[in-house]
Amino acid sequence: QSVLTQPPSVSAAPGQKVTISCSGSSSNIGNYYVSWYQQLPGTAPKLLIYDNNKRPSGIPDRFSGSKSGTSATLGITGLQTGDEADYYCATWDSSLNVVFGGGTKLTVL
Amino acid sequence: EVQLVESGGGLVQPGGSLRLSCAASGFTFSTYAMYWVRQAPGQGLEYVSAISSNGGSTYYANSVKGRFTISRDNSKNTLNLQMGSLRAEDMAVYYCARDLSCGGTDCYNGFDYWGQGTLVTVSS
Numbered sequence: 001q002s003v004l005t006q007p008p009s010v011s012a013a014p015g016q017k018v019t020i021s022c023s024g025s026s027s028n029i030g031n032y033y034v035s036w037y038q039q040l041p042g043t044a045p046k047l048l049i050y051d052n053n054k055r056p057s058g059i060p061d062r063f064s065g066s067k068s069g070t071s072a073t074l075g076i077t078g079l080q081t082g083d084e085a086d087y088y089c090a091t092w093d094s095s096l097n098v099v100f101g102g103g104t105k106l107t108v109l
Numbered sequence: 110e111v112q113l114v115e116s117g118g119g120l121v122q123p124g125g126s127l128r129l130s131c132a133a134s135g136f137t138f139s140t141y142a143m144y145w146v147r148q149a150p151g152q153g154l155e156y157v158s159a160i161s162s163n164g165g166s167t168y169y170a171n172s173v174k175g176r177f178t179i180s181r182d183n184s185k186n187t188l189n190l191q192m193g194s195l196r197a198e199d200m201a202v203y204y205c206a207r208d209l210s211c212g213g214t215d216c217y218n219g220f221d222y223w224g225q226g227t228l229v230t231v232s233s
Contacts, residue, residue, distance in 0.1 A: 002153060035219035037154075044204055044226055045146075045154065050219030088154055092217040097168060098144075098156040 004101035022089030118227030131205030
């Protein structure tokens with residue numbers, strides 16, 4: 001049971017937009033920045049979003065992040081088949097550790 | 110170019126020990142806190158251990174506390190994880206990672222670089 005709650009799966013057609021939610025509490029998301037990772041099959045996670053809505057160099061602006069209260073959302077527009085992956089949210093928790101969501105599998109139909 | 114390369118994974122019997130290493134290059138290793146994150150087969154990510162930039166502070170998840178020891182050698186740009194009393198539930202791919210800007214074990218900004226991972230299999 002993960003500290004942060006994500007939907008197990010989402011799907012959308014190529015070119016469409018999808019959002020992935022991440023729900024936490026005041027001990028984590030409510031008081032700390034959220035980051036998002038993309039994990040393509042068989043590879044290491046890749047940082048997509050940090051500080052709720054900032055993108056590292058090289059991450060296209062099709063990926064966006066937002067936070068409201070104790071929840072955060074990852075948005076992906078202009079879906080491509082290459083976006084099929086597992087997506088994880090993460091943040092700091094007041095119990096002094098990093099907590100991850102359980103992951104969401106994105107299927108591009 | 111920043112690179113993190115793990116090694117040391119393999120097959121070990123329950124109760125056994127294993128030492129993982131992570132060789133870092135392309136950045137000033139001694140100024141970054143470093144982390145171990147694991148992923149059991151078909152499962153999500155789990156934060157395992159952290160060490161501050163100077164090695165003076167460490168963190169362990171409850172699941173590994175007392176059995177794993179994290180260390181670093183800043184002169185060799187190497188991060189280590191000594192794992193003991195291994196259990197079936199420790200079986201996972203172990204990744205080393207670097208935080209964007211956090212130098213201690215009491216903060217988190219995002220893991221901007223990850224190694225390729227090394228698989229630890231615990232089985233008799």
